[in-house]
Amino acid sequence: MPVNEMTSKEVTKKIFNKEALFILDVRNESDFQDWKIEGENFTHLNVPYFELLDGVEDILEKIPTDKDILVVCAKEGSSILIADMLSEKGVTVSYLKGGMKAWSEHLEPVKVGDLKDGGEIYQFVRIGKGCLSYMVVSKGEAAIIDATRMTDIYLEFANGIGANITHVFDTHLHADHISGGRLIAEKTNATYWLPPKDATEVTYDYQPLEGGNDVAIGNTTINIHALYSPGHTIGSTSFVVDEKFLLSGDILFIDSIGRPDLAGLAEDWVRDLRETLYTRYKELSLELVVLPAHFMIIEELNADGTVSEKLGTLFAKNHGLNIEDENEFRKLVTENLPPQPNAYQEIRETNMGKINPDEEKQREMEIGPNRCAVR
Structure with a gap:
């Protein structure tokens, strides 16, 4: 029987379409438990590669005959052998082309919606890492928000729709993934915006992003309003786009809220986080569509593959927005935290420009799940 190759894009399509897939993951158990490919109708069997070197007879009865079968490993080689x-x-x-390293890096562009004067907004879903980035397009100009280090896909996508990238934003100094914002700005001569309170240690030039900034994209009335919203970091900044979309960064997610501890200042930032969520966001229109910078679980994906929800719905259903007692809130966001992201201190230093790891090192630094939320 032939062995087929399945790409990360093809796996993503199965997730979006809620198709069935059986995954034989041959990584070590600890790696599998920490991070795996998840889909609503995916089932898994984890058997470490070294246990199968003498043959696969013992697992044959565990492999279904009515589903597509995908073998997964870290980099590809072991999965080809087992396949x-x-x-x-x-x-x-089939085996997963490029293994979990490729899965970690795949970006899937999905259109979120239209803007008032003919513009569009796209969400780039980093399906294996839970990162979400955005492109706002109007009249041949584009702005990118919270770009990943895989910069080519943004450049190629903008080129494909005939748009020039004129502005690049980061909502905050990221700690779980390496930003591609500065590199995109360098390649396109775009203006790079960063919240100054997060940028006190950066080694490069940037445009300070502060509450009250209005940035026009194209020659339309599509404006991006910066909304100072500290809590995840001291500089965290949200955007209201076209009076329709709220880009919430890592402050508010669909199923959770942002963690305040990735700079070691959880106790200091809890009050900021609560004020942003319970006061600043309460002043916004409940009809705004929240577009976060991350998602936590696969169930947060909508039917079309986007991750979004109206702010009013989140105030009704998101537990993190409905804790009346301030002490209970403080306890939730300081004690109920998942492990910190892999190599997060090195990632912060990379995003500050203090260190410049090579590409392979950057891949290693980012391996693993998204851990930006309170559980």
Whole structure:
């Protein structure tokens, strides 16, 4: 039987379409438990590669005959070998091209909606890492918000729709992934915006992003209003786009709220976080569509693959927005935290420009799940 190659894009399509997939993950158990490919109708079997070197006979009865089979490993090589062994036993099987490293880096552009004067907004879903970035387009100009380090996809996408990138924003200094904002700005001569309170240690030039900034994209009335919203970081800044969308960065998610501890200042920033969520956001229109910088669980994806929800719905359903007792809120966001992101201090220093790891090192630094939210 032939061994097929399945790309991260093809797996993403199965997630969006809620298709069934059986995944044989041959990484070590600890790596599998920490981070795996998740889909609503995906099932998993984790058997470390070294346990299968003498043959796959013991697992054949555990492999279904009515689903697509995908073998996954860290970089690809081990999965090809195991897929070959299964194929020799008559199993129709695929391996994940590029392994979990490729899965971590895949970006899927999805249109979120239209803007008033003919513009559009797109969400770039980093499906394996939970990162979300955005492109606002109007009259041949584009702004990018919270770009990942995989900069080519933004440049190619903008080129494909005939738009020039004129502005690049980061809502805050990221700690879980390396920003591509500065590099995109350098390649396109765009203006790079960063909240100054997060930028006290950066080593490069930037345009200070502060509450009250209005930035026009194209020659339309599409404006991006900066809304100072500290809590996840001291400089965290939200955007209201076209009076329709709220880009909330890592302050508010669909199913959770941002964690305040990634600069070691959880106790100091709890009050800021609460004030942003319970006071500043309460003053906004409940009809705004919240577009966060991350998602936590696959169930947060909408039917079209986007991650979004009206602010009013989140005030009704998101537990993090409905804790009346301030002490209970403080306890939630300081004690109920997942492990901190892999290499987050190095990632922060990279985003400050203090260190410049090579590409392979950057990939290693980012491996693992998104951990920006309170559980």
